[in-house]
Amino acid sequence: MRRSKRFKLYKPDNSKKEPKLDLPKSNPDNKIKLYALQKTSVEEIAISDFKQVSVYLSKFEYVWLDMQITTINGNLDLLKNDLKIHELIIEDIQNNQRRPKLEQYDNQKFITLELLANNDYLNAKTVYLILTKNLIISIRQNNDTDINLTTLISKLKASLTDNNDAAWLVAYISYLIIDNIIDNYFPVIEKLSESFEYLEDNIIKSPNNEILAQIHNLKQDLLLLRRTIWPMREVLSQLQHDSSIFKDHNLSLYIRDCYDHILNLMDITETYRELVSDLTNMYLSSVSNRMNEIMKVLTIISTIFIPPSFIAALYGMNFNSQRSPFNMPETNWYFGYPLCLFLMLTMVLSIYAYIKKNGWLR
Numbered sequence: 001m002r003r004s005k006r007f008k009l010y011k012p013d014n015s016k017k018e019p020k021l022d023l024p025k026s027n028p029d030n031k032i033k034l035y036a037l038q039k040t041s042v043e044e045i046a047i048s049d050f051k052q053v054s055v056y057l058s059k060f061e062y063v064w065l066d067m068q069i070t071t072i073n074g075n076l077d078l079l080k081n082d083l084k085i086h087e088l089i090i091e092d093i094q095n096n097q098r099r100p101k102l103e104q105y106d107n108q109k110f111i112t113l114e115l116l117a118n119n120d121y122l123n124a125k126t127v128y129l130i131l132t133k134n135l136i137i138s139i140r141q142n143n144d145t146d147i148n149l150t151t152l153i154s155k156l157k158a159s160l161t162d163n164n165d166a167a168w169l170v171a172y173i174s175y176l177i178i179d180n181i182i183d184n185y186f187p188v189i190e191k192l193s194e195s196f197e198y199l200e201d202n203i204i205k206s207p208n209n210e211i212l213a214q215i216h217n218l219k220q221d222l223l224l225l226r227r228t229i230w231p232m233r234e235v236l237s238q239l240q241h242d243s244s245i246f247k248d249h250n251l252s253l254y255i256r257d258c259y260d261h262i263l264n265l266m267d268i269t270e271t272y273r274e275l276v277s278d279l280t281n282m283y284l285s286s287v288s289n290r291m292n293e294i295m296k297v298l299t300i301i302s303t304i305f306i307p308p309s310f311i312a313a314l315y316g317m318n319f320n321s322q323r324s325p326f327n328m329p330e331t332n333w334y335f336g337y338p339l340c341l342f343l344m345l346t347m348v349l350s351i352y353a354y355i356k357k358n359g360w361l362r
Helices: 052-059 076-081 087-094 149-159 166-183 185-205 209-241 252-314 336-357
Strands: 032-037 042-046 062-068 101-105 108-118 122-131 135-140
Touching (some): 042 149, 062 166, 076 087, 087 108, 108 209, 122 166, 122 209, 135 166, 149 166, 166 185, 166 252, 185 209, 209 252
Antiparallel strands (some): 032 042, 101 108
16 A cells, blocks of 8 residues: 655756765764755764764754664753753653654744554554754654655755755655655555455454454554554644644645545544454354354254164163063064164164255255
8 A cells, every 4th residue: 555645846956056065974873863954965974972963053054863762861961951952852752752742842843753663563663853943853763764764865855956945944854754654654554454354364264262362463453553643643733734834835735645644544544443343253253153063063963863872771771571571572582683773773864864954964
């Protein structure tokens, strides 16, 4: 399930190029990535120490700082004192605030988002965005596989023009990150759809405890998906209607595109939640039908063998026929035993033919 983009991005104007900065090359092992942003160029700078951030902030008009949670946890004081990030934002990051939300603190915007990853199991990872006058900070829980920075930078470079200002860069980078996060929801939906198809096929064929456990896991995944998507809708609605960051730079259409796809994800999630209930009912019905089939077979077997069992029990009472002529005189017949076996076989075949004639063996 891929989603199409309905809006064309700006193409770069190659007639004027700014001189390329002589910057240190980036190290892929760094947990801090700093991007110096200019009107028509983006350069990645190698950062080995968090204290270098404030130095580069004074050199460049606008900076995008991307880091991991493990890095920021040891530099909260520097984030607060050197970069002047609001203390309530620091507190939310420190307390691992996970619910998606949008907050305004003076001239700083704080956006909390959740990114879904589906490797061996579905899990949500928090992404924080801090937007200031000349700085955007993105804080992730894991490595670059969560947010494809290479793709983001390529899209950003393709959209830079001389007409863009720092505020436009803030809005557009924020959109790219949000769009990338929402893009990660669709492979999750695809895997959930495959799980539904697999379960539907196997519930009818062989309902067992493993299938029931998979249905339960699927229900938990949908619950996590719902808990993530609903607050994301509120955040995007606020960004679309209340935030000047996108309205003032003609980027509200892009956020509306993200909002439309969140609504689409909500509809799919609600549909899947109904389907998982149907799967549970289907499983219970299959188990019940299978139990009924077993009981039917056992009942037929019992019905067939009850008459022979009655005959065997009757002649197994060991009455002494010599004491009375009424005490089973047939036990002394010459062909008594073969006749008894023949009678049992006749009754079994007669009952089997009657059951088969009525279609009870189907």
